[in-house]
Amino acid sequence: MTETLSLPTFEDVLAAEKRIAGVVRETPILTHAALDAAAGAELLVKAECLQVTGSFKIRGAMNRLAQIPEAGRKAGVVAFSSGNHAQGVARAARLLGMPALIVMPSDAPKVKVDGVLADGGEVHLYDRNSEDREAIARDIAAASGGAIVVPAFDDFNVIAGQGTLGLEFARQAAAMGKPLDHLICCAGGGGLISGVALAFEGLSAGTKIWTAEPKTHDDWAKSLAAGEIVANAPGMRTFCDAIVTPQPGNLTFAIGKRLLAGGLSVSDADVREAMRQAFRYLKIVGEPGGAAALAAAVRGLPDAMRGTRVGVVVTGGNVDAALYADVLAGRD
Incomplete structure (x- = not known):
């Protein structure tokens, strides 16, 4: 409700x-x-x-990541995005000294994938027609030992x-x-x-x-x-x-x-x-x-x-x- x-x-x-x-x-x-x-x-x-x-996208990504306490930044963040949120999270993470892994569709524009990699982010590609990007991100975060999932839009x-x-x-x-x-x-x-x-x-x-x-x-x-x-x-x-x-x-x-x-x-x-x-x-x-x-x-x-x-x-x-x-x- x-x-x-x-x-x-x-x-x-x-x-x-x-x-x-x-x-x-x-x-x-x-x-x-x-x-x-x-x-x-x-x-x-x-x-x-x-x-x-x-x-x-850098606006929302930076506001979200900047509020992660220092003690929680070492584990990094995981995001899912077709590209622009991915780049925003990767840039914000680099500025804050955090690792970032981004779940991106295999058909994402190359310029967006390259932007994530240029900011030191890691990319995990998935098939948008047959795989659930949110589930993939949650599984990766759970296996990482504390990484925080940063949604692309539905986040305060x-x-x-x-x-x-x-x-x-x-x-x-x-x-x-x-x-x-x-x-x-x-x-x-x-x-x-x-x-x-x-x-x-x-x-x-x-x-x-x-x-x-x-x-x-x-x-x-x-x-x-x-x-x-x-x-x-x-x-x-x-x-x-x-x-x-x-x-x-x-x-x-x-x-x-x-x-x-x-x-x-x-x-x-x-x-x-x-x-x-x-x-x-x-x-x-x-x-x-x-x-x-x-x-x-x-x-x-x-x-x-x-x-x-x-x-x-x-x-x-x-x-x-x-x-x-x-x-x-x-x-x-």
Whole structure:
């Protein structure tokens, strides 16, 4: 039941901001008239793809690992991720002097696997179609003699850490004299969007927060509409690897059910076009999952959002060079 869950609050996001200061960088807000014209609204695009490790995930990972007592750090951490959380955990672990082992799918983008290895993390590959990554991580941690499992999204401190992006965005928009009417952010398990929603609740409560997801994995949109967690149908495919999760998390949905306005869904073709537009107009690299929110905006917003000011988060830029080259060249 929702009332039995221990959920982070706006104050926990503020505490996380202090804890991760000096590790994360403040990422910029970018604009372009061509994107505004395509969306039918004024877009403020937060380029979190320029974050340390190439995505927002360092925020939650650092907040979680920094709270492990010194005595418990020697045993290290185990995480499971398709790549961006993996890199965030590996970097945070290296900065804190902890070993890290990451359970990653065998089809994870090479750039993400390489990022983990570059930060000294160990990688255990698994088959996402036939194996349970959470069970693998638990077994490895149990056999290690004390390693701590760090979930990718459904964790109190991970959510609070991801919410620091929302603090930044709300303050930046206010400093520009352009508070947001709406904000669109991609959603997989929901650690980022639930944390961002907490931040905006405290700093810009009038901003409506929307999820962006692939049409084949729109569990957030369906869950918000139903008022309860709805899982994706098995066997569905999308190239947005960073946001492929079975369903929202229990903690993240408890927050999202209260604070989110609804969900938007996009096709892989929409995402490819958004990646091209991000490159052409903003000069940034957006990975497929990371560009989903921009795709939801530039394909044309719902009528209720047209003529308003809309924040968009490009959450990551870790995409293999060959895939990115194909996208830019239109080899879909």
